[in-house]
Amino acid sequence: MAAAAFVGIASGPASGAPAFEWTTAIQGLQATAAGNPVAEQAVNRLIASGQRAGDVALPAQPFQIPAQSDIGRGDGPGVYGSGIALGTDGFRFGFFGGPGTISPDQTGAKLEVMWFNLSNGRSGTNLLIEHQDVPVDTTIRTAVIDPGPGMVVAAVYGSVWHRWSVPVSDANPDGFQYQKGTISVPSFGAVYN
Secondary structure (H helix, E strand, O other): OHHHHHOOOOOOOOOOOOOOOHHHHHHHHHHHHOOOHHHHHHHHHHHHHOOOOOOOEOOOEEOOEOEEEOOOOOOOOEEEEEEEEEOOOOOEEEEEEOOOEEOOOOOOOOEEEEEEEOOOOOEEEEEOOEOOOOOOOOEEEOOOOOOOOOEEEEEEEEEEEEEEEOOOOOOOOOOEEEEEEEEEEOEEEEEEO
8 A cells, every 4th residue: 555655765864964953843843834723733733742753864755753643553543644755856745645545536635734944944835736546646745846955844734535446336336435534643754855
């Protein structure tokens, strides 16, 4: 399932990348979230979780802290999936996870990433709306963004629809079952662009 997202992706911290300071990273995300109650709550839940990230990753790398959600692993709540930084066709943020694949129709769900560049002060909040369903895609991504060079911290929060194949029936006329995952603790990552 999520293994498809890792094709061609190395894991582990970036060798030679500078370290980042957790408090400064969180303060940057709090400033980015200011005025957006949903984003502010997401940052507060990340802080309250007590999780900390210390390593820095290069695109394309999964975030160091995975998300937790209401559906989580084993019918949740619990560990759900992870944000990811993608650098194959321009810098993007994404999210991967299951059950099943990401549904092409995200009506009623809203997945966002807030980010802050510790090196240059740029920040933003972007929707994760780009999805390809072929061949089997378990990721949803932002459009290409330009955070500039340097250390970028980010948190993915919100909700996303998943689907998986089931026999066609009255309850599942299109041959899919759907489930919406709502992130309770955001996925956090620090990447070097």
